[in-house]
Amino acid sequence: MYTDSIIIYNAIGEYASLLLAGLLLFVMLYTKPRKTYVYRYIFRGNIWSIVAIILQITILRLANKAGESFNPTLFMSLLILFTLIYNGVLYHIFSYVNMMSILRRRQRKEFILMYTALSAVYVIALIVDIIASGLYEMTLEGVDISHFTRFYCMAGMVTCIICFYASVTNRSHISRVIWHTVCIIVPVEIIILCAQIFCISTNHTVFSGLTYVPVFTLAFLLFHNIPYDEQSGCNSVNALDEFLKKNIGRKKFYLMYAEFRMPTADNFINEDDDEIMYIGLNACRAIEGISPKVTMYRLENEKFVNVIDCSDEKQALKYADQIRGVYDGVKAEIKVPFNYILITEEISPEFDSPMKIREMNEHIINVKFHEQNNSYFYVVKPEDFLNFEEVYQVTSALKDIRNRFDLDDERVMVYAQPIYSVEDGAFRVAEALMRLKVGDKIYTPDKFIPIAENGGCVHALTCIILNKVCKVIESLSEYYDFDAISINVSSKELSHSTMYQDYLEIIERYDIDTSKIRMEITETAMFENYEKANDNMRILNQEGIQLYLDDFGTGYSSLERIMNCPVKTIKFDKTILYKSLDDDRMDDILSYMIEVLKKNGFITLIEGVEDESQNQYSVNRGFEYIQGYHYAKPGPIEDLKKYFARKNAF
Template sequence: MENIRFVEYNSIGEFAGLLMAGLLLFVMLYTKPKRTYVYRYVFQGIIWSIAAILVQLSIVMVANNPAKLYNRYLFMGQLMVFLLLYNGILFYIFSYVNMMSIVRRKQRKEFVLMFVALTLVYLAAVAVEIASRGLYTVNLDGIDISNFTRFYCSAGIICAVICFNASITNRKNISRVIWHAVCLFVPMDLIILISQIIGVGINHTIYSATTYVPIFALGYLMFHSVPYDEVTGCQSIYALDAFVSKNTGRKKYYVSYLMVFLPGIEAVSNDGSEDTLKGIAICRAVEAISPQIRMYKISDYRYVNIIDTDKEEEYENYCQQLRGIFDNVRASTDIPFNYVMVNAEAKAELENPVKVRQFFEFLAGRYKDQNSSHFYMATTMDYDEFAENYEITTTLKDIRNRLDLMDDRVQVFAQPIYSVETGSFRVAEALMRLRIGDRLFSPDRFIPLAERIGCIHALTCIILNKVCDAVSLLSENYDFDAISINCSSKELSQKDMTEDLIEIIEKYDIDMAKIRLEITESAMFENFDMAKDNMTVLTKAGIQFYLDDFGTGYSSLERVMNCPFKTIKFDKTLLYKSLDDDRMDDIVTYMIEVFKKNGFITLVEGVEDECQNQYSVERGFDYIQGYHYAKPEPIEEMRKYFTRKSKF
């Protein structure tokens, strides 16, 4: 009878697994992965996988060359080391799949004890296998390791079945993406393991590494390279940007933007607290509405739900269901809970991920200071208003970045102020306007935006430069005391703002007293210490200060008098109330007397008719500002109001 020649084992699958594991380890070491609670299972699992593959390759090498390499004790040691490493790999896979559930993490000790029991069974089976028929047989040309391969692959099948069963019993507590991954890869893993059991004796091919390395690679790519959060099931902001970039302008879809206000909202993380479980229950409820809803986590309190449908009726129905989930939470929770939910179509005009996010943040920002919940469906007007807001924001940033002190987009108007004592116009207030194309925007439209995006200092420098230029030209032929400019509360809180302002004024070689700054009362209240320090520096340089909008803030008379103000500017609301209310009239009259007695100059704004003007004169205001005397005009037109100097 002819002897059947031994066929060498092909380990190309193991080399492929080693290459994949090595690349993954490199990425994990040299990038900044998302280090979640279960990250260590992936990292340590890859380390054990590399060790197991190297031992497996050495086993195959000995099996193919027994004449040169075989030693009974060393070979048995190799097999035992691999079996122990493989058991460790199963532990990390088993732990990783189960510990992605917060509920399971609370049962971690029980799971460890269960795996210890399974390990003891595994080791007992190894002992039985060795005692009964051995893990391998030695032939003249090679070593048959089919039994060895079938044994550990059978253990892998048992682990896969247990993991799948654990996922089924815990389905309601794991995110949809994890469930789908388990449903897809567990059957695939079982097929590969079964084919390895069958094929190892037929074609002598070893590729068992492909049954465990891809599991760790998948876990890393999905949850630690940041596309998904394994607890909430939400995708990351990067995944959101990818979806928006791919689909905006190409297909119709909707967005539900959510801001959650909850004490300790950071608890929706990994700590297993009661609040965490409630947060996770919300995520599961959102997923249960429809597979067409995709969840994205932007921050601890901001979430985005992409509603992937082109049917408006379906979109509105989903929005109402989302609203119902959060209203139920509000009704059932004992702690303060509010939300803002803004819903809209991601129209093609939004163009890119940044613009899409800004659009929804713009709409949600309307409710940021309100201590209540809001649900809003966007209208056509919202897109138009945002487009204008976006254009203003872009323009402001460009102005800041260019910092051209004569930028034509920053227009300077001025309103002359009447001096009761001299019966003439001695001062004026400079007023900023923003020109974009053929449109002119007032300060209340763009100043809050400039403060929020960090452009206010650039605007202040530009208007100061233009006012100084105008003062320099007007001073040659006209007699006036000063022109004032408004100083933002954000501006006043900047530590080094005084240096830039003084440098600009000195560049024009004009008297510092020709420039005055108006500070709002609210600015003094919010940033008092920094405001006072900056005011002191500028006052020493020769710049006078107005306290603007007096009567609308919260400053006490004592605080006002302790600051280097020269002029107190009464807000028009005090004037209007005083005309109709005798008590308010008494208060205003008293304050005027107190201020004048202590050396302050008093000014009232908003005077629009003769009745208001007469009242202001009778109460003793030193200066009067308002439409009754003059409306704001381009600053060059102040020559019409200031007295021309005599040539002699």
């Protein structure tokens, strides 16, 4: 036995592999990645890799210190154990590559039988090799493990070739990114394995861990961390953002926005239904097969984007029509109701952000295809861009108003419409009306309130108009005689448990009586969440704020519920007035409702009175207050001085 070994193996590559595998394990445990069907192969494969590298380092350390204490049996056992562990590593790589295909998942039993047969061949070859020549050799220079290294490296190369063959035969069922990755990785792996065989004999360097740990690392980074969706092979939304940032304004290209509608609210890629998923993934492969210029991005479950990197409009629309044909095929093949909305547009330099592009497509869908139960293919027209640009400016302004939360924001303008008191023969109250100024344009509530409600901006708007109304009330109260000014409260506000807190805090800043503030609440909003709305209304009423029930007759009318709510004034919608003028039955119903409400202590107000005949009808039916163009049009709130009586002559 030798006292010193001349052959010294360099294990720096194995230590580097162990460090990389350890870092990968840490990231996989603590970054909460997408744990998809094939994720387990990466995780388990990385564990097997760590065990294999530790065994390899142990083998190399023993070989470097071969001396009197060298134990051939232990050393041989470690070599055999490593080759078996290495087979486990190869199994997880082979499984991961194959299971990326939904077709292979369906053939999982056959796949396991195939790999069991390959493993049996591997073990038999190992036994034959041990019997024939042994895995290592004791020489005058020390322990030579060149034969052992060649054996498992050859097994690795065979696995690479089989993986490549499996990918070629399964090309139509795997995504483009997987195919490209396999085409790059397999040759690189074979080159590294050949280099390992060469280096073990020449300079005794071992770096075989670098042939399998990077494979798991790359798979994790590509499909379970950020860029690609592992099932569909689509790029992620982050990748789409990067593409758009890089290319908008620099070159001409087209984009197809795809939204799918199914009863389950999930799109065709659904792991709970293999058949649907199989059809969907085939559609993804078919779209990728149209042209290398077509790239798919997955925004979320039911929303995709296809970037058509083509400057020729005719060719781009041809690709778009081919994509549409793929979705029509899905619609014909799938067993559940399936509809799509496809929007194709040229991306112009004006759309300078990915968010703006997505919002434009959402806007077109909401305007043109909201609640439509069919499939649509739409090519964006120039006027669509112009219409959206206006909406986008309003949306941006509203978000900025919300974020700044400046109670004196000049973009929120306050108009007011005086309300005529029949009994007093004068204007005693007024309704504050909001306007939004964006640039040189002034928008009415019907244009921006729905946007504000959807974007979570309405509370800021209500606080701003309340602050401005309180300021006007404080100014008018000293010289003018009036009862109150009302403001409208959005339906979105009424369902929040603490909606009143900011309101009361704003009112307390001013030296005014809370009875001078009144709030109008829509009937529909009140009945969307009756209990919560009733609680909020009671709190406001206890603070001295009188409540109006606005738009009465347009929602879910229920006299019983209304009488149990702390509202004082019932404001009838103008549509009730117009119908009653033309329909005797509606006239009888209106007269009955007015009688019942007044008998129970409610004040009645009618809006939308535009001419003398409507005015006379309203007076005859007993309305106490009348609002409409017949008496006064909305104007800047400062103009209320023209309508309210002065307290004293001055």
